[in-house]
Amino acid sequence: MLASPLWGERIERLREVIWREGSDSASLDNAMELLVRSGRDVVHSSMMMIPQAWEKYADLDPAVKAFYEYHQCILEPWDGPAALAFTDGVLAGAAVDRNGLRPCRYKVRRDGLVVAGSEVGLVDLDPREVIECGKVGPGEVLVVDTAKGEVVRNLDAKRQVATRRPYARWVARYMATLVPDPARSAPAPEGEELLRAQRAFGYGFEDLRLVLEPMASGAGDPVWSMGDDTPIPPLASSAPSVYAYFRQRFAQVTNPPIDPLRESMVMSLRMHLGRRGSPLLERASYARMLRLEHPVLLEDEAAALHNVPGFSTVTLDAVWDVSRGVDGLRPALTALRRAAERAARRGARIIVVSDRSADERRAPIPMLLAIGAVRQHLVHTGLRARVGLVAEAGDAFDIHHFATLIGYGAEAIHPWLALAGVQEIFSAGQRGSGAAGRKGEGEPRPGPEEARQRYRSAAEKGLLKILSKMGISTLSSYCGAQIFEVLGLGHEVISTCFAGTASPIGGVGFEELAEDVLARHQGARLIGEDGPTSLPDHGRVRFRKEGEDHGWAPPIVVALQQAVKADAREAYDGFLVKQAARRPAGPRDLLDLRRGAEVPLEEVEPVEAIQRRFVSSAMSLGALSPEAHATLSIAMNRMGARSNSGEGGEDPHSYRSLENGDRADNRIKQVASARFGVTTEYLVRAEELEIKIVQGAKPGEGGQLPAHKVTELIARLRHAVSGIQLISPPPHHDIYSIEDLAQLIHDLKTVNPRARVGVKLVSEAGVGTVAAGVAKAYADYVLIAGHNGGTGASPLSSIKHAGSPWELGLAETQAILVRNGLRHRIEVRTDGGLKTGRDVVLAALLGAESYGFGTAPLVAMGCAMARQCHSNTCPTGIATQRADLRAKFKGTPEQVIAYFGLVAQDVRRLLSGMGFRSIQEIVGRNDLLERVERPDVPRAQMLDLSMLLAPTDEQGRRRRPNGPLHRTEHRNDRPGVTSLDEEILAELQPYLDSGLPFSGNYPIHNHHLAVGTRVSGAIAERVGDAGLAPGSVRLRFAGTAGQSFGAFGCRGVHLELEGEANDYVGKGLSGAEITIRPFRRAAYAEVSHQHLVLGNTVLYGATAGKLFAAGQAGDRFAVRNSGAVAVIEGAGNHCCEYMTGGIVAVLGRAGRNFGAGMSNGVAYVLDETGNFEGRINGDMVESAELDDEDVELLRRLVHEHEERTASPRARTILVQWADYLPLFRRVAPRGAAELVAATRMGYLEGPRQESEPALARRSA
Structure with missing residues (x-):
């Protein structure tokens, strides 16, 4: 509803304000330009469009809160991750979305120059001339008024805009609230x-x-x-x-x-x-x-x-x-x-x-x-x-x-x-x-x-x-x-x-x-005396004989298990008959394979070659019992196929062969949002590393492993505490964009250069475009999962209403990869309800080269489809951690091998009938598919299957598709120059061979990514997570570190940085020690606690090690920390989120939502303003005064921090200990006194590494 006297009759020309073909950023720019050209200044416009999370902030300035409520009446928020730079020629500024999902760092120089961007190091500035290093936080703005020569910070900028009009009076006068009216309620x-x-x-x-x-x-x-x-x-x-x-x-x-x-x-x-x-x-x-x-x-x-x-x-x-x-x-x-x-x-x-x-x-x-x-x-x-x-x-x-x-x-x-x-x-x-x-x-x-x-x-x-x-x-x-x-x-x-x-x-x-x-x-x-007296049971959730058709109805389950038991084609054919007699359930059931000149079966590639393309879908040890998990991985390894660890980590004992020569480890190791069990050794033992973005049965959601499933074993593998529920965040906190995904792929390929890295997506409209981005991010494979795959536990509404069949996403992915010349670079995989050879061949024709099976091998092992996985009461011992039920598990690797053997034989027969000798020949050949008419299902005829049947060339002609239809390159690696880590490793190698300690000094710049990661991977390949003796490898850097500095650092590695770092420092830290202090000659060196020295999402998924930083950190510090010890001098929002272990000391202000989802570990926070209590997420944690053991622990931490970083802040606290001590608060999970005591004891009684004297460090 546009109206403005400024535009007059010309307003009619503005009906199409936003260019329909533009990107999200272009759309936002179109809308902001309209607001600015209509009379608002650019700061006002940015506040309208991207408001901060004002609704629940009790301490927000009332005038600012009224501004936001008024403007919500005329314009809904533009929501989503964003870091904006804007200007109208006089005012220039930056703004960040309400969640802080995009980083925005800035520096101010003495002469008034302001530099802001997504990372530090974009512009080379003399640190002696820099007087401020900060960030634009969630929902904040930073404004430069070039006319007045002023830098206007967040609160001042917002107050200037919010007080121009009496918004509070307008809202109080006109806005109505709904008052319930029971008298008018209808019966x-x-x-x-x-x-x-x-x-x-x-x-x-x-x-x-x-x-x-x-x-x-x-x-x-x-x-x-x-x-x-x-x-x-x-x-x-x-x-x-x-x-x-x-x-x-x-x-x-x-x-x-x-x-x-x-x-x-x-x-x-x-x-x-x-x-x-x-x-x-x-x-x-x-x-x-x-x-x-x-x-x-x-x-x-x-x-x-x-x-x-x-x-x-x-x-x-x-x-x-x-x-x-x-x-x-x-x-x-x-x-x-x-x-x-x-x-x-x-x-x-x-x-x-x-x-x-x-x-x-x-x-x-x-x-x-x-x-x-x-x-x-x-x-x-x-x-x-x-x-x-x-x-x-x-x-x-x-x-x-x-x-x-x-x-x-x-x-x-x-x-x-x-x-x-x-x-x-x-x-x-x-x-x-x-x-x-x-x-x-x-x-x-x-x-x-x-x-x-x-x-x-x-x-x-x-x-x-x-x-x-x-x-x-x-x-x-x-x-x-x-x-x-x-x-x-x-x-x-x-x-x-x-x-x-x-x-x-x-x-x-x-x-x-x-x-x-x-x-x-x-x-x-018809309801009445002679009609039905109850509601029908449609059986859409549970199987009912007279209800909706189920792909895993009891007769099909029994038929498959009989086929596996007999390990014979006749029994398997009986299973196929029952499967074929089902009502069509999805688009692929309306397709058939075009037969060709049959080739002799003995000329078709052998079962073993086909089985190597099979993958068991990701199922964690925790969702599955240890017995079921090991049985599945042993079976896949025997076949030369691949099993997937799921997101629960892996027992290091499985890296050694069993007495009979079997291997129980998983060739594919998954990296999910919670990073459970992701250590350096876990990563280097993998043949493939799979980044799980979403899950087919509950895409876009995190997960919870109920407390009753967190046994001692599960807790040990996930670096948690038994009997306490474990929470998986919905997002990867190091993947907020396709560029972030490329960074994680780079990090994983750095720690384990031998591993192929894949990305798991879920089928939905537009997934092909995302898959193209995955290929450009240098992933080696992309997995397109269907909506109907299994799950150990998921909200029923997600199971029934999220995601789409794999065949739709797979066809779209194949078409877009071929069209954009990317298909040869990346393997395409699919899963989600596959169970027969026909499913495999259909998937191949639509573009998949490897095929994931989840539910079917579980059924082969004895799963009765009781659908009780979420309740820990699985009657066959497959999806439970209860010892009495696990004892009922009767599955064997032979059953799984028999099943996959029958499927592979089925594939061979279908290939023979179509006139082909290998799967490779039919990948992407959707010209070999034809539609099946199903007059018994009238509405099936109304479905348009052209996206599955049409060739993937640009003209859309019904002929054999052109161009590479499958992967032709074994790896999809980023071309480029030798990394800094490879140079370091070349120097370090002789010392690793001889066992002598090594130290080195190196300049570093923000294009040096994941520094220290390749070194740690090489060490873990030799000695696992045990690492080396403390101080064996000491690497010193000066400058601005790029993303992921020290990621997956292992024991024995000590990284020292003089300067500053970007996001993801110490990601997956596995025992390494990281020290960061500002440039020695920086103008702010003596007040570094007031300035940012490292970015967001630091110590994400860390399991061990230490980090000391003489300065502030960004948002989500120590998110999912499982064991690292850290001292910093200030933190943004969401500090210690989802933490399950470790110790964090914040010698300065901590932002909002502290300790959300924190189930173990302890934090100490300096509260100089007395309002920290209001910034804690009290759902799971509470704050308290320090007791004697806390005091001793904190004193040691501050002393070690000062010793390592020469921090003026730490020195002041130690000198004025009696004054500062009452200002500290301890944060820990509610009712977790024993856990807190154990965490403190681990630090107080553990071995303490002697660091170089601070004095010597300062004089170097």
């Missing part, structure tokens, strides 16, 4: 009326018992396991809801997901309903909005919408006359769109789209269609900003439903029928049965009112999780953003209701959707 349906409504709106037994009841009892998203093995919606046997056609999008590589639990300080569900003003103007009346703290409305809150002073609310009925049949839906949507337009033009501020009037004669329009159609129409008519949209939806009851409604424009949702269902379930005397993820039987069951509150809480937690998957922090940014893809809706439905959403395979139209609605409506009419 909830009960008994038979409720049952009839639930039937009409598509509820089933599982929806009540596996969704509503767990949400309302446990206030959380239900948890399930083993993935989704049911058909996609257009191929389902039971009519799915419209919501089921939508798949949640998620961030992978190009931007990170966010942790909505541990970083809740940046998350917001606040919404504003009403008429939005022009972003080009400022008017007091623009604050006339209805503030909603909860997007999910209870009954009395929904009723109150009609009674807000100054707000005209109109309700539109989303129903149609059943007598019109399937042809009635389309005109009903047209009428609804016109009614919404009339209401907006007549002055309505809020439109409630409601299906509550559905009855025997009127069927409900699926609410997602209704909201989508209304929103699209209002956008096209230029009226969308005039009204707020509310969905009063009977068919919305789970988290995914709410997310799709908000994603397509609803600003609030009233799930009236779901709330009625919750009330019925939790009324006195009602008890549920077998709900997923329910609280323990011993806990009191909530009453109806509390159950409704818990249900809303679960819904809103789930919303936060879904939007955070995309790296979005605010619901207002997610609203209307349409961040979904569709599986199975046709062009007319998409263009009418969801324009702009990817629907790669087309699908059903309005008639088919109306047919489903009318079938449910008819079922509801």
Whole structure:
């Protein structure tokens, strides 16, 4: 809604402000330019577009907070990782997103020159002339006023902008809040009326018992396991809801997901309903909005919408006359769109789209269609900003439903029928049965009112999780953003209701959707004395004989296990018959292989050659029992295939051969976001290193290993403590962009030059573009995982509604790699539900060269598909850590080998029939695929499979694809000059051979990456994580270190840096010691504690070692630290996040959210201002005064810090010990006194290395 007297009639030319083909950065630039050219200064514009996380900051200046709330009424935040540089010719500045996901370091020189960028060392500055080294933190700005010759810091810059107008007075006068109105609440349906409504709106037994009841009892998203093995919606046997056609999008590589639990300080569900003003103007009346703290409305809150002073609310009925049949839906949507337009033009501020009037004669329009159609129409008519949209939806009851409604424009949702269902379930005397993820039987069951509150809480937690998957922090940014893809809706439905959403395979139209609605409506009419008296059990989650088809139904499980037991083709053919008799479940089931001139079977490559292409999918030791994990790896090693360790580390004992010659280690070792078990030795023992960006069953989410699964063994391997839950962050905190991924690939190839490095992605629209970026980042392989792979534990909404079939992502990846001339550089791999030779051949034809199997080998070992992995009660001992259940494990390597042998024989027969002698000949040959007609599944014929069948050349002609269709280069290594580490290693090698100590001095620059990493890898190859004696290798550097300085440093290596460092210092530190102090002649050397000397994400995943830095660190210091000891002189936000061990001392100010997710270890923080308590994340940690042992430990740490770095700050604290000591606070996990004592004892009683005297160091 653009209006401005400055533009006058020319405003009509600005309807297309943003260039549609531009990048995200270009779009932001377009919008900011419009704001600046319309009269705002560039700082004001940047604050509008990229606001800080103001909603939960109690100490924020009230004027600044009012500025942000006012502007949210006219412009939703541009959310996501960003570090901006901006100027209008007079003001120049920098700004960082609310999460601080992009680094921005700056320096100020004496003469007023300000240099800012993503790293230090970009411009060579004399340190004697630099008077300030700092960073622009999360949500902050830094401004240079060239007219006044001033540098304006964050708070001053924001106050200058925020006090120009009386925003606080405007907000107080005009903004309304929703006051519940119980008197106007409509009565909830009960008994038979409720049952009839639930039937009409598509509820089933599982929806009540596996969704509503767990949400309302446990206030959380239900948890399930083993993935989704049911058909996609257009191929389902039971009519799915419209919501089921939508798949949640998620961030992978190009931007990170966010942790909505541990970083809740940046998350917001606040919404504003009403008429939005022009972003080009400022008017007091623009604050006339209805503030909603909860997007999910209870009954009395929904009723109150009609009674807000100054707000005209109109309700539109989303129903149609059943007598019109399937042809009635389309005109009903047209009428609804016109009614919404009339209401907006007549002055309505809020439109409630409601299906509550559905009855025997009127069927409900699926609410997602209704909201989508209304929103699209209002956008096209230029009226969308005039009204707020509310969905009063009977068919919305789970988290995914709410997310799709908000994603397509609803600003609030009233799930009236779901709330009625919750009330019925939790009324006195009602008890549920077998709900997923329910609280323990011993806990009191909530009453109806509390159950409704818990249900809303679960819904809103789930919303936060879904939007955070995309790296979005605010619901207002997610609203209307349409961040979904569709599986199975046709062009007319998409263009009418969801324009702009990817629907790669087309699908059903309005008639088919109306047919489903009318079938449910008819079922509801039959309820009564002679009809059904309960809801149908569709079996979409659990297998039910009369329910939805499951890929791992009991008959198929039994058939496969019989085939493995017999190890015979006849038995395997019986399994294939059962598999072929299934209903098609995905696009690949509608494809067939084109037969050619058959070649003799004996001419086809042998089983052994095919098996070498097989991979067992990543499953951690922790998710699997030790027995199952070892059985799988032994079997894969015997075949010459590859097993994947998963993200739980690996027992070093497995690096040695067993007595019978078997190897139980994994050739592929995974590097995931938590870095569990990632040590230098772990990395150098790998043949392949796989960076797990996302997981097919829960992409965009982190994970938790429940406390009952963290045994002594698991804890030892993960460098944690037994009996305490382990948390995996949703993102890799060293991968916020494709450039960051390239850095991690470089780091891994540096520590282990022999290993091939791969990246695991999950199939979704656009994954091909990401895969191209992975190839350019010099990965050796990319894995495209499907949505229907297994999982040990995942939210049910993620299992059912995130990701897409592997064949779609694989086809897109192949096409884009070929088109961009990258295919020859990188291997393509796929997994997610593969089980037969046909799956392997199809994957090969679509471009895959290697093939991952997860669930199938587990079934071969005895998995009964009980789907109890998440509860630690696996009856076959495969997915449990309970000793009594592990004793029931009967699997053997021979069973796994037999299975893969049968699959390989199956592949050979198919190749023979197609006329080929090897898999290599068919990779990428999708011209050998043809469509299968399935008249028994009418809607299958409506799917468009052209993206799978079309060749991958630019012309799109139906002929054999041109160009390299598979990898031709063994490795995809970065070309370049010899690294600094290789030069050092050449000098060091004779000393390693002789056992003599080595020391060296080297200049260093910011293009020297991962310095010290190759040296540590070479040492670990010789002696493992035991490393060398302290001080064996001492390397001194002077200058500016590039990214990943000291990454994966091992014992015996001591790195000393005079100067400064960038991000990721000490990443994966495995025993090395790092010392950093500022340039000796720097102007700020005596007050280095006030300046930044190292960047973000330091000691990420460190397991041992020490770091001392005479200066401040950036954000996320010691994130996932598992054992390192560190002393620094200040830290940004999120310090000690997810920490499971080690000691950190901060001799200065620490930022917000300290200790989030910290389950072990101890920290000491100097609190000179007395407000540190408010910056702690109190969910898991608490602060306390120091006791005698703390005092002794801290004194030793400060003394060692001063000794190593010659820190003026440490010297002052030691001299004035009595004054400073009372200002320190200890931070540790709640109720963890024994853990804290053990951590302190480990340092106080451990061996202490003598460092060079500080005096000698200063005089050198």
